[in-house]
Amino acid sequence: MSELLRADGVGFAYRKGADALREVDLTVTAGRHLGIVGESGAGKSTLLRLLLGLDAPTAGRLFADGTPLDVRDRARLRAHRRFVQPVFQDPYSSLDPRRRIGAIVSEPLRSLGIAHGETAATRAAHALKAVGLPADVVVRFPHQFSGGQRQRIAIARAIVGGPQVLLADEPVSALDMSTRVQVIDLLDELGQSGGLEGRPLTVVLVSHDLSVVARLCHDIVVLERGTVVERGTTREVLTAPREPYTQRLLASVPRLSPQS
Ligand SMILES: Nc1ncnc2c1ncn2[C@@H]1O[C@H](COP(=O)(O)OP(=O)(O)OP(=O)(O)O)[C@@H](O)[C@H]1O
Numbered sequence: 001m002s003e004l005l006r007a008d009g010v011g012f013a014y015r016k017g018a019d020a021l022r023e024v025d026l027t028v029t030a031g032r033h034l035g036i037v038g039e040s041g042a043g044k045s046t047l048l049r050l051l052l053g054l055d056a057p058t059a060g061r062l063f064a065d066g067t068p069l070d071v072r073d074r075a076r077l078r079a080h081r082r083f084v085q086p087v088f089q090d091p092y093s094s095l096d097p098r099r100r101i102g103a104i105v106s107e108p109l110r111s112l113g114i115a116h117g118e119t120a121a122t123r124a125a126h127a128l129k130a131v132g133l134p135a136d137v138v139v140r141f142p143h144q145f146s147g148g149q150r151q152r153i154a155i156a157r158a159i160v161g162g163p164q165v166l167l168a169d170e171p172v173s174a175l176d177m178s179t180r181v182q183v184i185d186l187l188d189e190l191g192q193s194g195g196l197e198g199r200p201l202t203v204v205l206v207s208h209d210l211s212v213v214a215r216l217c218h219d220i221v222v223l224e225r226g227t228v229v230e231r232g233t234t235r236e237v238l239t240a241p242r243e244p245y246t247q248r249l250l251a252s253v254p255r256l257s258p259q260s
Pocket residue numbers: 014015016017019020038039040041042043044045046047208
């Protein structure tokens with residue numbers, strides 16, 4: 001199976017403070033959604049930031065699409081932006097309230113030089129259709145949509161350029177329970193249908209809600225204070241956790257139905 005992202009001994013220290021990540025090894029494989037779990041402060045968001053190329057590791061190396069990810073290399077970073085796209089937690093603040101949905105969703109196409117004009121508009125319409133929204137939403141503004149619909153719009157924007165990986169940091173934690181399930185199931189569908197380009201679309205999901213991780217992810221990595229303490233298939237980690245830390249994380253979740 002093809003390797004999309006890899007972290008080799010990755011460490012990261014913020015200017016002020018202790019190491020946020022230490023010696024993290026991790027592989028994201030095409031078609032296998034990966035959940036990153038851990039308590040608050042464990043380093044989940046920091047790891048996603050590094051995988052997105054927003055910061056450079058202070059130790060170790062990252063690889064994306066088979067080549068080293070050097071964030072100081074602008075051309076390399078530009079290619080990375082086409083390869084991975086983020087989905088953020090808050091669908092209320094992540095969409096520019098002054099812009100119409102059509103402009104919001106097609107923006108990555110213009111900024112990455114993938115498509116302009118009519119072609120960009122057509123691709124945006126396809127992306128919106130893929131997330132279950134009708135074509136006429138393009139003329140509307142973010143405030144006209146619910147939280148779940150806004151997160152669909154954010155996902156449309158993330159997939160419009162045909163990335164191979166979505167890095168989703170708590171993408172459903174601002175939503176109510178039934179909407180959470182719908183958005184997670186949408187990510188699952190997009191993974192299976194291969195996103196827009198018919199290529200596999202693989203999700204790296206950070207969530208403190210283990211039932212959400214269990215619903216989507218095939219594999220799990222458990223972070224504790226910046227290091228990986230456990231990893232395996234979702235079934236292995238959630239049904240037979242080896243580490244007391246993982247057992248504690250699991251203790252608060254009533255029912256789980258892991259992916260195989
Ligand atoms: N901008 C920053 N400057 C300094 N330290 C930071 C910064 N951002 C995060 N940290 C620290 O780095 C560590 C990891 O934080 P991170 O946000 O990655 O954890 P997390 O697992 O995503 O937590 P949460 O679930 O609360 O979002 C924590 O100790 C945090 O205090």
